[in-house]
Amino acid sequence: MNYVQALILAIIEGLTEFLPVSSTGHMIIGSSVMGIASDPFVKLFTICIQLGxxxxxxxxxxxxxxxxxxxxIKLVIAFIPAAVFGILLSDKIDAMxxxxxxxxxxxxxxxxxxxxxxxxxxxPTINDEEEINYLTALKIGFLQCLAMIPGVSRSGATIVGxxxxxxxRKAAAEFSFFLAVPTMFAATGKKLLDFYQEGHQISNDQFQILIFGNVIAFxxxxxxxxxxxxYLNKNGFRIFGWYRIIVGLVIIALILSGHQLSII
Structure with a gap:
């Protein structure tokens, strides 16, 4: 991975992380198109820059x-389901x-x-994070687990949840953003641990690219x-729905017609 590729992926991440369109899905497609998606460091990069x-x-x-x-307390309660399922389904998530x-x-x-x-x-009857109770936080946390499937969108799953x-819409979006903080800290830490346990090392150049990517994404x-x-307050989700449908159909059509987007 070079700095231009890192820049492209970081911009994709920064633009899509808070939209219900799946930042991970877009980075998978972006890295696949650039021919670097199978690189273990690229997989690490696409997770870690979400923290930025x-x-x-x-x-x-x-x-x-x-x-x-x-x-x-509410963030911890909402985070628990993702932590549990993330550990239990780690291999399947990596495959997807x-x-x-x-x-x-x-x-x-x-x-x-x-x-x-x-x-x-x-x-809606809840307009602020302070009005969310523990049970509601837990339910949103379980719905966040759907985002372990690439393309689902963590923000989309938690906002709709x-x-x-x-x-x-505003309260759901903001709680989704807050919940992302512990979730992505944990995901980044786990991915780094897995990376080292698999026998990989981060070189000085790769470390600089990671820092660069996080800064750009931030x-x-x-x-x-x-x-x-x-925009969400004024217009709702329809434009994001149509965008997802169009992009999803294009990706499926390209793959079924024999284009080499898939790396497995």
């Missing part, structure tokens, strides 16, 4: 992270991370769902997140 993007949440919502201990076809199908199915969520969940529990995400919240 997520840290933009801490900067933008700095005060909320020091609001109360109860805030952290190598499949653009899985991404295409997930994008398509998720897009169809997004076309209807604004009608399904249009009577929050809306299904009577959260407003800056791009910082610029993108507020725009997304504003």
């Amino acid at each position: 993007a997520i840290l933009s949440v801490v900067v933008l919502y700095f005060k909320k992270f020091f609001r109360s201990v109860n805030f952290y 991370l190598e499949s653009p076809l899985t991404v295409g199908i997930s994008l398509l199915v998720g897009g169809i769902i997004l076309l209807f969520v604004d009608k399904w969940f249009n009577n 929050g809306m299904s529990q009577k959260l407003s 800056i791009v995400a910082l610029l993108a997140i507020k725009s997304f919240i504003g």
Whole structure:
């Protein structure tokens, strides 16, 4: 992986991390097109730079992270399902991370769902994170586990999951962002541990590329997140649904017609 490839993937990550379109899915497709997706370091890179993007949440919502201990209890409760399933299904998740076809199908199915969520969940009663109880946090945490399937979208699963529990679009989106912080810290730590346990080492050049990717993802995400919240409040999910459907169909059509997007 060179710096140009790292830049492209980091921009993709920063732009898509908070959108319900699957940042991981887009990075899998991007790395596949560039012919680098099978490289173990690239797989590590695509997970680790998500942490850079997520840290933009801490900067933008700095005060909320020091609001109360109860805030952290809810994040821990919501995080537990992903931690458990992430450990139990680690090998299967890694296998799916190598499949653009899985991404295409997930994008398509998720897009169809997004076309209807604004009608399904249009009577919210919770408008702020402080109103979320522990059981609701746990339910959102279980729905986050769906995002272990590449192409589903962690933000999409948790935002729609929050809306299904009577959260407003804004409250669901913000809780999704908060939950991403412990989730991506854990995912990054586990991926680094797996990388070393498999006998790989990070060279000085690769370490610099990792830092570079995280910085770019952080800056791009910082610029993108507020725009997304504003757009979501006004317009809902339909445009993201249609985008997912179009991209998913294109990916599936390319693979079925014999184009070498798949790396397995």
